Amino acid sequence: MADLVLTASVLEETKTQIENTLIKAGVNTVLLIDEAGNIVVACGHKINDLDTTSIAALAAANFGVTSQIAKLIGEDDFALLFHKGKKDSIHVARISTDLILVTIFGDNVSLGLIRLRIAQLAKTIEKAFGQK
């Protein structure tokens, strides 16, 4: 796994994209993380109240666990995980080989919209990071 070296322009671009596609759609919090659980970009007005470091580490680990389970049943990967809470739900999706997008949103936002927006976002983020 290659190290990620992030320049200001890539980070700004990614942040703007996340703001425009997800935050404006009513999502509380978005964390773009790498597979090791490091936070690449954090967006949303709640990020200072949340323990984002722990969320990122656990989301990466959780994703790793389910990927392993997927392999055991003959799947490559489950492309996404969704956990529904009473108030807030969390959506975790791989958007490139190294990057995972964690989206936290309330019941005012529909899962369908989230999935649609993330699919769009994945393309632009991949482009910004210059990956396939």
Place this chain on the structure above:
Amino acid sequence: MALINLSKREIHCKIIYYGPGRSGKTTNLLYIYNAMSNQARGKMLTIETKGERTLFFDLLPLNLGKINGFDIRIQLYTVPGQTIYEATRKLVLKGVDGLVFVADYLKIRHEKNIESLQDLHRNLLERNLTLEEIPIILQFNKCDLLPTSIPTLTKEELETDLNRELKTKIFETTATKGIGVFETLKEISKRTIHYVATKHLLTS
């Protein structure tokens, strides 16, 4: 996998405490957590423990201040040492930048120490990594047991078992009392940052 944020001038690295079950990996992290100031440490996350045995991992994020104008953020992880948790260890190894191998002075752990190092070699190889590349430090832990009647290994035995090929620096520690814990952390942090920085030509 290190994360280098040129915009905020931050370097994030992952250091993993590896070793057989009950060798003292979690004890190292707990000591560090308790000894560090609130500004320098994040929250210690201990996931899934049964009694004192780690079932998934522990995580302690640290902020080590500035080096060469970069803010150094380190995430310390432990793996579950028990043999049956191999799949979990493989997962935690994802993105490793530096390693501390915590070996146990107890005589009954003789085989387990060796097995665990072999397991590490194997799991790294699956990620196309070797211990020639990734920085590693050895810790011979539970030195306090040496003068007691409990059967222990000698330093020479542990060296033959574990450091014949590695030829790396050894710290003799008593993690419960914190003896050697910060010395180990300092050395592995230094080597890890150096490794990451030279890889990306961040040093002159």
